Amino acid sequence: MLASPQRIILVTGASSGVGADVAAQVADPDTHVVVHHRDDARRAETVARTIRDAGGQASTITADLDDEFDVTAMIHTLGARFGRLDGLILNASGDQRRLARLAMPLMRRGARIVFVTSHQAHFYPHKAVPKGYAGIAASQRAGETALYTMRYDFAHAGISFTVVSAEITGHTDVASAVVTAATTAHPSGIVYVGRAASLLTA
Template sequence: MHDSRIALVTGASRGIGAEVARQLAEPDTHVIVNYREKVKRAQTVADDIRALGGRASTLGADISDETAVAAMIAEIGERFGRLDMLVLNASGGLEQGADSGYAMRLNRDAQRRLVELALPLMPTGARIVFVTSHQAHFYPHKAVPKGYAPIALSKRAGETALHGMKHEFDRRGIHFTVVSGDMIDGTIIIRLLQRRDPDAVDARRSFAPLPTVEEFASAIAGAARSPYHPGIVYVGGSDYLVDRSA
C-alpha cells in the first residue's frame, strides 16, 4: 500500500515519544522515528511498528543541531515529498553536562527552527503537536521541582514562540495543538526529579495517580490525528486547571 500520511515524531527512541510513534502507526501512515543518539532503541521502535503491519523508518538528528535538522527535513522531502503530522516531543536540559543555554536552544529555538523548515512540506490540514508538561505550561504561576525551572522556562518559551507562528499556520491551513501533561508515571524524568526533589513528586502522586505513558501518548497521538482542533489538551493534574493563581 502507498503511504498516504507521513508522521515525524521527534525524540521517539524511548519514553513518551516511542509510545506516540507506536500509537500513530496505522496502515496508511508511515511513522518516522527521530532520535538523537540511541539508534538501536529507535530501530526497535520502528521494528515493533513493522512487526504489527505498520510502516516506519528511523531518522537520526540532534534537533538542536541546525545542520542535522536541515538534513533530516531534506531527506523527508526527497523520500516522501510531504509531512502530514509533526509531533514536537524531543526535549531536554536536565542531562548531565548540558550547558546553561542548552535548554533554551533545544526547547525553544530548535522547535521553532524545525517547524520553519518543515512547513513547506506540510499540506493544508497537516498537524503540528507540541508536547509539554504542566510544570512548564503554567510556569511561572506554579511551583516547579528543584532544578526544573530552566527547563520549565525554556519549554514555556518554546510554546509561546510556536503560538507566535499562528498567523503562518492559519495562512497555510495547518492545525497547531499543545498537549500538556502532569508528571507521567514510570518515565526517566520522574526518576530524575524523584532524586532531586522527592517531595515535589510525592505531592503530585498524593493528589491523584499520575497519568501513564500510554495515556499521555494516546492524547498526543489523538491530537495529531483528530479531526477536531482543541488548541490545547490537558492530561492529568486537574488541580492546575481550577486554580491558576496559586
C-alpha cells in the same frame, strides 16, 4: 510490497518514553511513522521494528534539534524520500520554531503540528516547579512561546497547531491525547491531560 502511505508523521524524541508510545499508537497500515532520535539508534530502530512487526510502516532518522545543519538535513531527507509531511509531533527538546519553520514547506493543508509539554512548563513561571526542574520548564516554555508566534502562519497554511500539556508521569494517557490531536478531524488548540488537581499545583 506496501502501498504508499496516506500519512507521513514525524515524531521527535521517539526512541523512548512518551515519544515511543506516541509512535506506536499513531502507527497503522496507512501511516508511515518516522521515529526521530538524537543519539540512540538502537532503541529507535527497536521502536520502528515493533511498528513494522505489527503491520505498520516506520523508519528512523537522527538529528540534533539544536543543530541547524542537522535539522535542515533531516527535513531535506524527508522531502526527498516522501515529498510531504502530514504530521509533526514535537516531543523532544530543541529549537522548535526552526524545526516547524523548515518543515512547513512539506506540510499540506490539513497537516498537524502537536507540541508536547508538561503542566510545570506550560504554566512556568507562574506556578511552582519541582526542585531542579526550572531549567527544563523554562526551555519548554520558550519553545511553546516561539510556536505561538507562528500561529498565524500555521493558520494561513491550513496547518492545525495543538499544545498537549500533561503531568510529568502517565505516558499512556499522554500518548493517546497526542495521537488524537494529530489525527482527529477538528483538534483543539490546547489539551490538558491528567488529574484536575495537578492543574492547581503544577
